[in-house]
Amino acid sequence: MEVTNKYIVIKHHIEDAPNDSHFEVKNEAFGLSINSGSDDVIVKNLYISIDPYLINRMKSYSASHNAISFSTPLTPGQAIDAIAIGKVVASGNVKFVKDDLVMGVFTWGFSGLTAYGGFFEICKPQKGEKVFVSAASGSVGNIVGQYAKLLGCYVVGCAGSQKKVGLLKEKLGFDDAFNYKEETDLNSTLKRYFPDGIDIYFDNVGGEMLEAAIINMKAFGRVAVCGIISEYTDAEKRASPNMLNIVYKRITIRGFLAADFMNIFADFSAKTSDYVRNGQLQVIEDKSLGVESIPSAFVGLFNGDNVGKKVVVLAGE
Amino acid sequence: MEVTNKYIVIKHHIEDAPNDSHFEVKNEAFGLSINSGSDDVIVKNLYISIDPYLINRMKSYSASHNAISFSTPLTPGQAIDAIAIGKVVASGNVKFVKDDLVMGVFTWGFSGLTAYGGFFEICKPQKGEKVFVSAASGSVGNIVGQYAKLLGCYVVGCAGSQKKVGLLKEKLGFDDAFNYKEETDLNSTLKRYFPDGIDIYFDNVGGEMLEAAIINMKAFGRVAVCGIISEYTDAEKRASPNMLNIVYKRITIRGFLAADFMNIFADFSAKTSDYVRNGQLQVIEDKSLGVESIPSAFVGLFNGDNVGKKVVVLAGE
Numbered sequence: 001m002e003v004t005n006k007y008i009v010i011k012h013h014i015e016d017a018p019n020d021s022h023f024e025v026k027n028e029a030f031g032l033s034i035n036s037g038s039d040d041v042i043v044k045n046l047y048i049s050i051d052p053y054l055i056n057r058m059k060s061y062s063a064s065h066n067a068i069s070f071s072t073p074l075t076p077g078q079a080i081d082a083i084a085i086g087k088v089v090a091s092g093n094v095k096f097v098k099d100d101l102v103m104g105v106f107t108w109g110f111s112g113l114t115a116y117g118g119f120f121e122i123c124k125p126q127k128g129e130k131v132f133v134s135a136a137s138g139s140v141g142n143i144v145g146q147y148a149k150l151l152g153c154y155v156v157g158c159a160g161s162q163k164k165v166g167l168l169k170e171k172l173g174f175d176d177a178f179n180y181k182e183e184t185d186l187n188s189t190l191k192r193y194f195p196d197g198i199d200i201y202f203d204n205v206g207g208e209m210l211e212a213a214i215i216n217m218k219a220f221g222r223v224a225v226c227g228i229i230s231e232y233t234d235a236e237k238r239a240s241p242n243m244l245n246i247v248y249k250r251i252t253i254r255g256f257l258a259a260d261f262m263n264i265f266a267d268f269s270a271k272t273s274d275y276v277r278n279g280q281l282q283v284i285e286d287k288s289l290g291v292e293s294i295p296s297a298f299v300g301l302f303n304g305d306n307v308g309k310k311v312v313v314l315a316g317e
Numbered sequence: 318m319e320v321t322n323k324y325i326v327i328k329h330h331i332e333d334a335p336n337d338s339h340f341e342v343k344n345e346a347f348g349l350s351i352n353s354g355s356d357d358v359i360v361k362n363l364y365i366s367i368d369p370y371l372i373n374r375m376k377s378y379s380a381s382h383n384a385i386s387f388s389t390p391l392t393p394g395q396a397i398d399a400i401a402i403g404k405v406v407a408s409g410n411v412k413f414v415k416d417d418l419v420m421g422v423f424t425w426g427f428s429g430l431t432a433y434g435g436f437f438e439i440c441k442p443q444k445g446e447k448v449f450v451s452a453a454s455g456s457v458g459n460i461v462g463q464y465a466k467l468l469g470c471y472v473v474g475c476a477g478s479q480k481k482v483g484l485l486k487e488k489l490g491f492d493d494a495f496n497y498k499e500e501t502d503l504n505s506t507l508k509r510y511f512p513d514g515i516d517i518y519f520d521n522v523g524g525e526m527l528e529a530a531i532i533n534m535k536a537f538g539r540v541a542v543c544g545i546i547s548e549y550t551d552a553e554k555r556a557s558p559n560m561l562n563i564v565y566k567r568i569t570i571r572g573f574l575a576a577d578f579m580n581i582f583a584d585f586s587a588k589t590s591d592y593v594r595n596g597q598l599q600v601i602e603d604k605s606l607g608v609e610s611i612p613s614a615f616v617g618l619f620n621g622d623n624v625g626k627k628v629v630v631l632a633g634e
Contacts (some may be wrong), residue, residue: 056561206560228560240555243523243545244373246572253570255563 005030007079013060017233023295034092043086050310115143116268117261122224127152135204137164139309160304186212206231210239284308322347324396330377334550340612351409360403367627432460433585434578439541444469452521454481456626477621503529523548527556540570601625
């Protein structure tokens with residue numbers, strides 16, 4: 001049996017902010033039979049994860065530069081791969097049977113593990129410490145804030161709308177939150193929310209927010225750099241953190257990727273599942289429908305459209 | 318008995334590059350008798366340590382800003398304190414007798430401990446790793462490079478003259494060294510010396526060199542920020558490290574102060590004394606004579622005049 005498979009490509013490398021016209025939906029004919037003797041599995045994708053890091057794979061820089069080479073560069077015209085959850089429709093493999101639910105292998109962008117590993121392994125938090133999270137209503141930030149509250153930290157988040165600020169304070173239990181778009185001087189803003197300084201800054205945005213956070217860090221403060229979405233789409237935009245502060249306050253700034261935490265995946269998964277089951281951790285999903293909605297779902301990440309984890313639902317289970 | 322004591326003051330806060338006219342030598346009458354019942358000690362200073370960090374105590378910023386408040390700000394007209402070695406000339410204290418050699422308490426600028434703690438505790442080096450040291454002929458850098466060689470690392474240093482480069486390669490055993498003033502593109506320069514990338518960058522200068530090093534770091538590379546002398550005297554000068562590299566290569570940048578390593582002072586002192594006695598570690602001192610030479614010795618630090626540790630000799634033992 002043959003079906004038509006839809007997929008998304010970039011028309012050319014993307015150097016600044018992405019928009020819908022950069023993408024194209026393509027079709028290919030696809031056979032649903034398994035060659036005898038192969039251990040192939042055919043999977044129908046149900047849910048696809050939409051993550052900002054993909055923008056870095058779409059840059060010509062990525063294709064030419066070894067700095068991020070382990071993150072496979074995307075070629076214009078080539079199907080874009082990403083994390084997905086799917087259902088097995090046909091299997092020649094003894095490990096899988098029809099109707100099994102499976103998850104794609106690109107787990108290094110998996111928001112929960114990014115939040116768990118980044119917060120616990122990189123930030124090494126202590127109960128009572130003061131934690132600041134940027135892009136706090138985003139897929140990673142909202143979970144970092146909730147883990148921090150579960151540990152007994154004081155947590156302030158920032159986001160880009162009053163609606164998101166409300167979600168953080170009312171639904172997710174953040175101690176406080178603010179809309180960075182309403183602030184004119186981020187340094188003063190952070191001083192207001194952290195009069196005694198910040199122990200941990202979980203950075204999802206880079207740029208001016210990173211600079212302001214460095215000024216407000218306490219001695220021995222830790223900055224985990226998870227992403228720098230404000231810099232992804234503007235090559236000219238660069239944080240210039242005050243290095244004098246970094247020396248005198250003995251600040252650690254550390255980049256990381258979820259891929260580095262596969263060794264604690266079981267621990268992450270067990271604890272987080274328990275939290276979710278017990279109602280101690282809220283899962284915030286922002287769903288769009290259909291493969292055609294992938295480009296606009298992706299573009300929306302850079303406009304702050306999503307609240308929580310952005311997922312495209314491709315098919316019902 | 319009364320003597321005349323000379324000391325150095327700043328005439329006003331110093332905001333950019335220091336020069337001799339910023340300083341003044343003052344005199345005060347000083348009694349050499351100990352009040353009975355006190356446990357005072359009177360010390361004759363023999364050697365005084367000249368360190369770049371003092372510039373940060375001379376800024377008006379320092380007086381007004383809590384970021385570096387633990388580093389006591391200097392007030393114009395006030396005697397400048399620093400690390401010194403002296404001899405006890407009179408003692409009312411049971412712990413000291415006349416002619417004891419003593420060292421001042423401001424040990425946090427002590428070059429050897431800075432090098433030892435910064436390299437071993439912050440960089441966590443492994444035998445065979447590739448180490449880059451900036452300001453490598455300076456008081457801290459030259460010792461970091463020597464420790465790194467003793468551990469079995471590959472070490473490249475940069476300095477500001479051919480004479481210094483020669484010292485690093487011929488006397489101190491660096492694997493290679495270059496004069497940064499002769500290089501036009503530091504990124505390419507570092508690629509030439511580290512074709513496979515840098516594991517550890519021991520940063521004494523900040524600015525463009527830090528940016529170039531970040532680009533050339535290997536995955537899981539560590540940057541210890543000991544000082545940023547290129548930024549101390551120019552408030553506009555700021556490193557803008559590529560944060561995308563920091564995330565994707567999981568780089569750690571960490572500031573530190575020698576004061577944090579007092580718990581390993583005994584270990585540092587024992588090992589380093591052994592190395593020096595056995596001729597495995599060279600001590601490079603750059604001496605000036607007399608209290609009046611302090612301002613120009615200090616100003617010279619920012620012009621790259623010193624080779625090794627800058628010391629002013631105040632009196633013979």
